[in-house]
Amino acid sequence: MFERGGVSGVTKMNGQAVSPIGGLRGMTWRKKEESRPSAVKTKARIGNWKALLLIMGIGFLLGRAVILLQLLPFTIPFLAVIFKWRRSMTLPASFALIAGSTSLSFEYAGHTTMAILLYFLLQSIMLKVDKKDLFLPVTVFTVVAATRMISLSLQQEASLYHLFTASVEGALAMIITLIFLQSVPLFFERRKHLNLRHEEVICLVILIGSLLTGTVGWLIYQLSIEHMVARYIVLIFAFTGGATIGATAGVIMGLILSLANVAHLFSMSLLAFAGLLGGLLKEGRKLATASGLLVASLLMAMYADNQAPLTITLYESLVAVGLFLVTPKKWTDRLAGYIPGTTEHAQEQQKYLRKIRDMTAGKVEQFSELFLSLSRSFSFHDKNEVQAEKDREVDLFLSTVTETTCQTCMKKHQCWAKDFEKTYSLMERIAEDCEEHGKIKDRGLAASWRTHCLIDQKVVDTVNSKLKERDGEKRIRHQLLESRRLVADQLIGVSQVMGDFAKDIQREKKVHDQQEADIKESLEDIGIDVEMVDVYGLEPGNVDIEMVLPQNNYNEAEKVVAPLLTNILNEAIVVKFTEAVSSSGPETKVLFGSTKTFVVEQGVAHTAKGGKWVSGDSFSTMEIGExxxxxxxxxxxxxxxxxxIESQETIDLLKRILLSGINETVAIKSINSVLSLRSNEEVFSTLDLGMIDLQTGIVKFLKVGSTPSYIKRGDQVMSIEAGNLPIGMIREVDVDVVSEQLKAGDLLIMMSDGIYEASKMVENKDIWMKRMIREMETNDPQEVADLLMERMIRESEGEIHDDMTVLAARIDHYAPKWATIASPAQNWA
Known part of the structure; x- marks a missing residue:
């Protein structure tokens, strides 16, 4: 029954209120969902049926697996693993094991049934104590050993031999349990990236060999199924994993089959040799690998003491070869992708790493765009919005003035209703004049205001008092705007750094096979046998080459290999790093890389005012990046x-921001914002920054309130100057960037104002400083700094009137300690 809930239109169903429309629609959708399974549920059901059939097939074969004529060590380990891994399928697995044992004999079926019942009984007890199945192998050992002991005791009188046999079967079952725990789930894995360890590969081969023991005695036209399948499996592993995996698979398969039937002992030699030979010939593709099995079959059949007829052995091998040849390539490639050490595995790993790298780069780019968007939200509006904001401020200010003046005046209606434009204009001009001069300085304006307003002086006094209040508000507003500017600049800088980082992540190692071969050939021509050459990059200024030399006792890497690479690449190459490959051998791994085109040698002279210990000047020299x-x-x-403290904090901030990768202009603006916001006291500092590109020789000067810098080139002296105010003095600093091209041998001199203004008797200090620098006969940076400092102190009659700092640097071409040798240069452009 449905009841209509009056005006609200609510339908009651089973005592619950639901919407008359939405509720019925929701019921319709739910009925549709319940009436037909979704695609996901259907796919899951199909997957469960496949897993069930596979488990039952494996259980049937393992139920038939008998070794050493009477032992059944595979049944309970498989059941225990299924119980732990997929408990809902334990009962079908039990029936499959019993069915497999029944196909052998009722005696084996009774033994398997008794073992399964005993396992369920003991496992139900262990679940109360060991909920995580930590003692699962011990449980299996107990069940298998007890079952074997009971079976033997029922047949004969119990003896020490029976106890020994039961213990051996239990120990085998315990070991097989550990193997199955790693190998059985691999049959059902659906992960896209399944990386097998070598131990897991061996466990998988043991499981397959165990399954083959369940086919012992099955024949097709007198051809043994276990022999054909075993050889096929060995071919697959030899082709995908190489000689090591192929030989290992052959040994394991042959060993397990020989345990199942002693007459098959020769199979271990045949399969091992076939796996080894097929793995060695895998580069010749499938036919070469198959020929390895045929050769091994012929050799083993000739020396097998007629344990198997030659024709039967050849036919079995030919069937295995036929199955191997028709196996799809994608199957073998997929298996090879799981085995460590194979080319396919390396490619899969590269694909996975490339995907992770691209995802990481994408995330970094998203963060970069996010920071850029945030910086825009903190940035200032355009000129129209700024002007509109100023107009709103004027309106608000005048409204606060009129609240205490015009509201109580009898001429309010006359002034603000009939003469609004005139009144507003006069009050706006009064506010501007009072803000600038503290009073009405324009006499015409004062006269006009007296004739227009009855309470003219009261309005002027109110304007002055409100202006004082507004100054505090404007100061706070300016600090807020400056904080926003600082945040915006920092966000832009972080966005640029993260964008560059994303590009670096996406760089790939290019293939340089031809260049590696050319290097090895050139080194062999001069008598150096290089074991390994890896070229990671050949970009100008960013060459990255790694080698393994037979020895480096006489610095062959620095004296011979580096000059050779320099001649080949037409770029100065030096040794970046060396280390011994092993502690016992002389082999040495050497990393070669590009050196910088220019090097900088520096010198500094520094003193405090009056010869004191603490100076107001701070300086720093640092290498930033590469x-x-x-x-x-x-x-x-x-x-x-x-x-x-002020100057040192400026230098420290600059150093940290530059080392983070943020642009130098943004760095200086950020420092200015930080220092201007930090304190209301008038404490400022200058900053003189020179950034030298060691590849191109271009120097950028960023000067904020600092004295000129000088470049000495031979007899010429150039001055570099800019007219910016010191950091922290104004809210928004303009940074002028001056660039100059330096040449080898140029001398760069930077100084504080204590040096530049030391001589009070000189009018044109710039010409006087140029003349002193030009007359210096030395180009050693330290000597130049010391001489300039000494000359300034002498000019001040031995007095140090201010803090003094001189920073000198000479730029030169990088000159390696070796000389290049002649070698045919390769064109690797």
């Missing part, structure tokens, strides 16, 4: 500890 060198001087305002 190929950039930075020189920086910061001068804090004043002298002493406070100035030193």
């Amino acid at each position: 190929g950039k060198y930075a020189l920086a001087i910061s001068d804090g305002m004043g002298n002493g500890r406070r100035a030193h």
